[in-house]
Amino acid sequence: MEKMKWLSSIICGLLSAFTKQYGMIIAFVSMAVVFDWITGIIGEKAVGHPITSKKGTIGFWKKMALFAGLFFGFFLDYFIPYALTKININLPITGAVFGMIIGCYIVINECISICENIYKANPTILPQWVVKFLENTRDQIDKEREEKDHEDNRKRN
Numbered sequence: 001m002e003k004m005k006w007l008s009s010i011i012c013g014l015l016s017a018f019t020k021q022y023g024m025i026i027a028f029v030s031m032a033v034v035f036d037w038i039t040g041i042i043g044e045k046a047v048g049h050p051i052t053s054k055k056g057t058i059g060f061w062k063k064m065a066l067f068a069g070l071f072f073g074f075f076l077d078y079f080i081p082y083a084l085t086k087i088n089i090n091l092p093i094t095g096a097v098f099g100m101i102i103g104c105y106i107v108i109n110e111c112i113s114i115c116e117n118i119y120k121a122n123p124t125i126l127p128q129w130v131v132k133f134l135e136n137t138r139d140q141i142d143k144e145r146e147e148k149d150h151e152d153n154r155k156r157n
Contacts, residue, residue, distance in 0.1 A: 021096045022074055025103040029070055032110035033063050039117035046121035066106050073102035108138055 016023060040059070044051055076098040081091050112134045118126050 022099055025070070025096065025099055029066070029103050029106050029110075032107045032114070033066065036110045036113045036117065037063070039114045039121070043117035043120035066110075070099065070102050070106060073098040073100075105141060108134060108141070112138060 037059070041051060044055075074096070077096050080098075081094070084091055112131070115126055115131045115134060119131065
């Protein structure tokens, strides 16, 4: 038992040191992914759909793509400031900017999926305003991104 405490302390310490400011982002994204997975299974079972290995495999790889996107955001948090300092440009922003934005976006989308899964299992359990709030938040983020892309394309031409 003492060895387990010692080993878990080392593992937690290493993870804490390794993740730095990303620990909470990873934790929230992981919790959202797990909740989505659990509610997805509940929703499918509630309506009588079978859980197949093909569905599970597809779902697994979609979740891995979420984490790949998140870790790409972490990479950008380190790469962009490093590259810009090499050409003598200082960024006024420091910290986990890209990782935080991508992490928040993933959590919002997972929350929408969780609401859809809960609604599938029991349509009366979830207030409709919660679903609408999450959908509006996602739509606003997408709208701002589309406007920015349109503006960037106009500047290039």
